Amino acid sequence: MFEAITRLFNKPENALSDHDPKLAVAALLVHLASVDGQINDAERKAIRGALMDHYSLDETGVDRLVQQAALRDAEAVDFYRFTSALSTLPDTDRIEIVRMMWMVVFADSKNHELEDNMVWRVAELIGVSSRDRTILRNQIGKAEQA
Numbered sequence: 001m002f003e004a005i006t007r008l009f010n011k012p013e014n015a016l017s018d019h020d021p022k023l024a025v026a027a028l029l030v031h032l033a034s035v036d037g038q039i040n041d042a043e044r045k046a047i048r049g050a051l052m053d054h055y056s057l058d059e060t061g062v063d064r065l066v067q068q069a070a071l072r073d074a075e076a077v078d079f080y081r082f083t084s085a086l087s088t089l090p091d092t093d094r095i096e097i098v099r100m101m102w103m104v105v106f107a108d109s110k111n112h113e114l115e116d117n118m119v120w121r122v123a124e125l126i127g128v129s130s131r132d133r134t135i136l137r138n139q140i141g142k143a144e145q146a
Helices: 002-009 021-034 041-055 059-075 080-086 091-108 113-126 130-145
Strands: none
Touching (some): 021 041, 021 059, 021 080, 021 091, 041 059, 080 091, 080 113, 091 113, 091 130, 113 130
């Protein structure tokens, strides 16, 4: 308990709130990359690229975001902490989040069943239809194979 209180008061001033969609998306992508037991360079690059493109971040900004996301992911016990911040976003943003997730999944040219399951669960929690999720999986999967 003392550790939790200490962490609360020692948070950097520029730390993002758990309710910040950028941090929530980054934490989900970080978790997704590691869900199969290993994170490789292609997945790291996919995470950085997706976040830089979608949020117009520079190298320093994406480094800081990924670092904070990894810390939040390590503290999390479930996805609700992150998905609750995303479920109220417009449809286009939520679909884009699922697209980014598939880009991380297929970055290593493999679709591990744990990764597939995580994308399915997150899509359900943020209100992206199974149809949209499947279309995106097929599009990204085919693009990565080409």
